Amino acid sequence: xxxxxxxxxxxxxxxxxxxxxxxxxxxxxxxxxxxxxxxxxxxxxxxxxxxxxxxxxxxxxxxxxxxxxxxxxxxxxxxxxxxxxxxxxxxxxxxxxxxxxxxxxxxxxxxxxxxxxxxxxxxxxxxxxxxxxxxxxxxxxxxxxxxxx
Amino acid sequence: xxxxxxxxxxxxxxxxxxxxxxxxxxxxxxxxxxxxxxxxxxxxxxxxxxxxxxxxxxxxxxxxxxxxxxxxxxxxxxxxxxxxxxxxxxxxxxxxxxxxxxxxxxxxxxxxxxxxxxxxxxxxxxxxxxxxxxxxxxxxxxxxxxxxxxxxxxxxxxxxxxxxxxxxxxxxxxxxxxxxxxxxxxxxxxxxxxxxxxxxxxxxxxxxxxxxxxxxxxxxxxxxxxxxxxxxxxxxxxxxxxxxxxxxxxxxxxxxxxxxxxxxxxxxxxxxxxxxxxxxxxxxxxxxxxxxxxxxxxxxxxxxxxxxxxxxxxxxxxxxxxxxxxxxxxxxxxxxxxxxxxxxxxxxxxxxxxxxxxxxxxxxxxxxxxxxxxxxxxxxxxxxxxxxxxxxxxxxxxxxxxxxxxxxxxxxxxxxxxxxxxxxxxxxxxxxxxxxxxxxxxxxxxxxxxxxxxxxxxxxxxxxxxxxxxxxxxxxxxxxxxxxxxxxxxxxxxxxxxxxxxxxxx
Numbered sequence: 001x002x003x004x005x006x007x008x009x010x011x012x013x014x015x016x017x018x019x020x021x022x023x024x025x026x027x028x029x030x031x032x033x034x035x036x037x038x039x040x041x042x043x044x045x046x047x048x049x050x051x052x053x054x055x056x057x058x059x060x061x062x063x064x065x066x067x068x069x070x071x072x073x074x075x076x077x078x079x080x081x082x083x084x085x086x087x088x089x090x091x092x093x094x095x096x097x098x099x100x101x102x103x104x105x106x107x108x109x110x111x112x113x114x115x116x117x118x119x120x121x122x123x124x125x126x127x128x129x130x131x132x133x134x135x136x137x138x139x140x141x142x143x144x145x146x147x148x149x
Numbered sequence: 150x151x152x153x154x155x156x157x158x159x160x161x162x163x164x165x166x167x168x169x170x171x172x173x174x175x176x177x178x179x180x181x182x183x184x185x186x187x188x189x190x191x192x193x194x195x196x197x198x199x200x201x202x203x204x205x206x207x208x209x210x211x212x213x214x215x216x217x218x219x220x221x222x223x224x225x226x227x228x229x230x231x232x233x234x235x236x237x238x239x240x241x242x243x244x245x246x247x248x249x250x251x252x253x254x255x256x257x258x259x260x261x262x263x264x265x266x267x268x269x270x271x272x273x274x275x276x277x278x279x280x281x282x283x284x285x286x287x288x289x290x291x292x293x294x295x296x297x298x299x300x301x302x303x304x305x306x307x308x309x310x311x312x313x314x315x316x317x318x319x320x321x322x323x324x325x326x327x328x329x330x331x332x333x334x335x336x337x338x339x340x341x342x343x344x345x346x347x348x349x350x351x352x353x354x355x356x357x358x359x360x361x362x363x364x365x366x367x368x369x370x371x372x373x374x375x376x377x378x379x380x381x382x383x384x385x386x387x388x389x390x391x392x393x394x395x396x397x398x399x400x401x402x403x404x405x406x407x408x409x410x411x412x413x414x415x416x417x418x419x420x421x422x423x424x425x426x427x428x429x430x431x432x433x434x435x436x437x438x439x440x441x442x443x444x445x446x447x448x449x450x451x452x453x454x455x456x457x458x459x460x461x462x463x464x465x466x467x468x469x470x471x472x473x474x475x476x477x478x479x480x481x482x483x484x485x486x487x488x489x490x491x492x493x494x495x496x497x498x499x500x501x502x503x504x505x506x507x508x509x510x511x512x513x514x515x516x517x518x519x520x521x522x523x524x525x526x527x528x529x530x531x532x533x534x535x536x537x538x539x540x541x542x543x544x545x546x547x548x549x550x551x552x553x554x555x556x557x558x559x560x561x562x563x564x565x566x567x568x569x570x571x572x573x574x575x576x577x578x579x580x581x582x583x584x585x586x587x588x589x590x591x592x593x594x595x596x597x598x599x600x601x602x603x604x605x606x607x608x609x610x611x612x613x614x615x616x617x618x619x620x621x622x623x624x625x626x627x628x629x630x631x632x633x634x635x636x637x638x639x640x641x642x643x644x645x646x647x648x649x650x651x652x653x654x655x
Binding site: 053137 | 167169173176177208210579585589590594595
């Protein structure tokens with residue numbers, strides 16, 4: 001499957017990926033509205049990790065053997081048959097947060113705007129390319145086949 | 150501390166209706182012009198440090214930032230311009246030599262803008278480069294006085310031994326920029342683009358990082374007055390060598406790479422201790438005459454077993470023509486001439502803006518002199534300094550250059566916005582800096598792509614212009630000044646350029 005590959009040597013820590021991810025997962029999908037009007041503000045599913053000069057954007061790795069799939073008690077977390085992406089179904093989520101506990105990358109977050117829903121990368125289903133990849137100014141994120149880094 | 154009299158050069162306008170306080174600008178500005186206030190979740194600006202590099206405005210996701218030149222006007226004074234006043238204020242505060250980067254930005258005439266190209270109409274057919282072959286391949290190196298052919302055995306063979314030549318697929322090379330003045334990634338991108346486009350890049354006086362030895366076939370290695378990084382492998386791996394005598398931005402001046410830029414990697418490459426200033430003396434201390442220069446040229450030729458061309462680079466100064474003649478007679482295979490508008494990573498502003506002559510006049514003067522003396526074929530001429538587009542390049546070739554060196558254009562292609570602050574080491578575009586936080590901003594994959602695109606675009610345009618003139622090989626245009634006409638120039642300028650005035654025909 002096509003995955004988001006991280007090239008930390010070119011990540012400039014601008015966090016534009018986070019901004020565009022937030023907009024993509026907002027109600028209006030418009031940047032000014034998403035930031036200035038929508039309350040509560042949508043949550044970005046990617047986050048930039050920084051330590052000294054090193055930085056990189058991290059989002060769900062869509063693991064082949066995904067612990068979150070096994071941990072999910074309701075089947076809300078599931079593998080998309082067509083794309084093989086790990087997605088979750090808001091309707092089925094009961095908010096037990098087991099997925100958050102078992103995720104080895106720490107990339108599933110609570111969506112504090114709702115009682116139950118977990119928030120994670122959905123590879124921007126429907127878009128040709130995830131918005132974090134499309135808007136990375138330095139091509140530190142790429143969308144390619146393979147496991148990558 | 151006393152109040153500074155030096156006003157902000159730029160005004161940062163932030164459209165609060167658009168600003169989403171995402172802090173991209175805060176993170177991108179190495180000059181700390183943008184400040185985030187967590188208490189009221191807003192971003193404010195301190196424009197006193199703004200250099201006008203546009204990094205923040207370019208990356209702002211909502212287009213909330215506009216950079217303007219400050220609108221504060223001094224009372225109009227034809228003699229004491231705002232720039233003159235500001236320079237005095239700055240100097241009165243610092244007591245030092247004012248430094249700058251990039252090439253001369255003063256409004257001296259740009260002769261390229263006063264030269265027009267010819268095109269074929271009726272009496273000679275123009276050529277469509279999309280349908281017919283068009284040759285941009287250029288050979289740099291010494292050409293023999295005459296050619297002898299060997300007809301024996303039915304085949305025709307060249308009996309004359311040709312000296313070593315550089316083969317360029319397009320008459321454009323990347324000019325000297327050292328590792329130190331620009332980042333590792335910038336050097337890497339230049340090397341890769343030169344290889345992809347079938348041309349050459351120049352190491353500058355900073356040696357060659359061992360990682361780049363694989364691009365040796367596309368490398369011109371410089372030997373400058375500081376002799377940084379010059380050793381047997383360096384000379385062996387390069388395709389050609391260049392003795393740097395002078396630079397267009399600072400003729401007669403040496404170089405100075407501040408110690409803070411001399412990292413472990415640069416120290417290895419330059420063969421100097423970490424953290425020490427890299428000082429290039431103004432003259433080569435072993436060259437005080439053409440005869441001395443000849444010794445170094447032949448020392449380098451001997452060291453490389455006469456396998457590669459050896460060039461000499463000089464700044465275009467008043468007596469450039471006789472100096473070039475001496476260089477050719479000293480045995481150089483290539484003469485590179487860097488004009489008034491040639492760039493630099495750091496130079497005294499006063500030198501950059503007042504010393505040297507425009508490259509257009511220098512090319513014509515050198516080409517004339519070498520032809521008059523019957524030695525034009527003994528060396529190729531590379532012109533450098535301020536080529537902005539393919540028209541400038543084709544005009545330079547028609548004036549008599551074999552090829553051109555492009556550096557500022559290459560930096561601009563990589564993202565440079567000509568803020569002229571290269572000497573601060575805080576290049577927000579990741580080019581003229583060694584700060585690891587900034588250097589990763591230049592992704593060599595993107596930079597290589599943009600550089601190759603630029604060379605490709607310029608080459609296509611050169612072919613179109615050549616075709617229009619009815620010429621199918623760049624070699625046929627060299628020194629062909631009949632294809633140039635001048636507008637708005639004095640008799641004297643036309644005479645030096647060796648071109649007719651527009652409207653003048655055969």
